[in-house]
Amino acid sequence: MRPQLAAWFRGYGVPIIYFGGFASQTYVDDIKRHVEADGRPSVLIYAGDLDPSGVEIYEDFMRRSACFDKYIKIAVHPAQTKQYGLVRSYYEKNDTRNKKFKEKYEALYQVEVEAIEPATLRRLYEETLFKFFDLSKYSAVVEREEYDRAALAEIARRNDNA
Numbered sequence: 357m358r359p360q361l362a363a364w365f366r367g368y369g370v371p372i373i374y375f376g377g378f379a380s381q382t383y384v385d386d387i388k389r390h391v392e393a394d395g396r397p398s399v400l401i402y403a404g405d406l407d408p409s410g411v412e413i414y415e416d417f418m419r420r421s422a423c424f425d426k427y428i429k430i431a432v433h434p435a436q437t438k439q440y441g442l443v444r445s446y447y448e449k450n451d452t453r454n455k456k457f458k459e460k461y462e463a464l465y466q467v468e469v470e471a472i473e474p475a476t477l478r479r480l481y482e483e484t485l486f487k488f489f490d491l492s493k494y495s496a497v498v499e500r501e502e503y504d505r506a507a508l509a510e511i512a513r514r515n516d517n518a
Contacts, residue, residue, distance in 0.1 A: 357403075357470065364478050368494065370485065373400075377409075379417055388423040400424040401484050403477060406432035407466030408453035430480040432467045442471045 358374040365372065373387055391398045400421075404410045410432075418427050437444055444465040447454070458464045469477070 360474065361481070364481065365485070368485075368489065370489070375404075375413055375417065378413055379420075381420070384417065384420045388421055391421075391423040397488075398424045399426045399428060399488050401481060402427065402429045403431040403469045403472075403480070404429070405466060405468050406434065406437070406461075407447050408451045408457035408464070409449070410466070410469075411457060411460075412453050428484055430484050431472055431477065432469050434461060436472070437467055440472055440476060442467050 358372065361372045361374075371390070379387075402414055404414050414429055432442070436442060444463075444467055447457075447464050447466040454464055472480075
């Protein structure tokens, strides 16, 4: 999913972090340092599998990072299985998290985030991102940067010809 997210949001300057399972403490610490050094309000928009490990990956990262102003999980939620016609597969792994998941969600199953149609998942990300990201202001800054680059290139060209 990382290449897909990068393609969708390339050019916005939005960092994309990826967990291929539980994040190492080194990775979590690197993310914390980056978020804290940036100084701006921070939001984590997250999509992950709905299964015992997938739920715990998100909860574990929230606990260990504790650096974002907001944590927003956009998928997969139980209601989305019906809303988007996602198939619940039996969760076959013998996992210590199974009991907690079954108590919370009333059954033991898994739904992979990749089961959501890419256009739908992109829409979920965009709807959430654009609550915090002012696209018109961003576009104005990019336009100004392009103008400045062109002006500097012209100055350099004239300087080279002088």
